[in-house]
Amino acid sequence: MTTEDTDGIDGTDDSAFTALGALSDPVRRNLYRHVAATPGDVGRDAAAEAVGISRSLAAFHLDKLVEAGLLTVSFRRLSGRTGPGAGRPAKVYRRAEGEHSVSVPPRAYDSAGRLLAEVVENAGLDRALQAAARAMGATASSTDLVETLRARGYQPFWDGSTLRLRNCPFHALAAEFPALICGMNLALIEGLAPEGGWSPEMDPCPDGCCVALKSSRKSSDESSKNKSIDDRSEPQPS
Structure with missing residues (x-):
């Protein structure tokens, strides 16, 4: 499913500005590019290593991208093991299906x-x-x-x-x-x-x-x- 958020003539679609504004931060932009270009899910450790930042900083920015509607989140065990001792499921990210665009002035x-x-x-x-x-x-x-x-x-x-x-x-x-x-x-x-x-x-x-x-x-x-x-x-x- 594809959604398009565009700037309207009588007002602005705040969700589109929020989504695209989230990418103004260069670290967040690099994280989004990495997750968006990766087939499958991306964990926090892999994302942090890919852009050269700490895991905690990656987690912060990844969750901000989720809040903006640019990424989706799910949970799974990255080790592939199941049952007792397999550990807690990790938080993983992938590109959201939504499509966001803003035109100033409005275009169609x-x-x-x-x-x-x-x-x-x-x-x-x-x-x-x-x-x-x-x-x-x-x-x-x-x-x-x-x-x-x-x-x-x-x-x-x-x-x-x-x-x-x-x-x-x-x-x-x-x-x-x-x-x-x-x-x-x-x-x-x-x-x-x-x-x-x-x-x-x-x-x-x-x-x-x-x-x-x-x-x-x-x-x-x-x-x-x-x-x-x-x-x-x-x-x-x-």
Whole structure:
């Protein structure tokens, strides 16, 4: 579920200002970035280590981000053990599903986006949209695809030899027009990806983007590494 908090013409939505204002502190901003980009839950110790602060300071700022609606909290045993002696469940954090935005002065780009998406879908212009997205991606293509995707808000992370995308920059529109927007997104990433080294495909990340990318280079490196290990394990002639 996605919620959008925007600045209204007759007044302001205080919840949006509160949420975004919580990120004015640089430590809090770094903690949010780390938790938001991490698949799964993040404990206080891991968050503190990631940004180089004490556990108590991390706990304080993480809970402030929860109060602002930017993170959610749950409890689980990080050791994986159960039963007597397993210890108390730890407090863990993950990115909240809500979407907060403020425009000063008020703007309604989201409404225009929905209207345009509806017109394109009703007119059956999916292929034209994909061609335009692929061409736009090609103009911004870079040899460092991971950094390009990170700069565009996808929050990429490695899952073996697959590059998955933690965030969908088009989440609100994709929820209403999944076939149209996900097809456009795949075409855009195909344009961004350097030829020969990557294979973008539809492979949704839970709570993230619908597209994943296979790296032929990383797969080749892992195959070579595994072959070397296998060769070493074979008995050598005396």
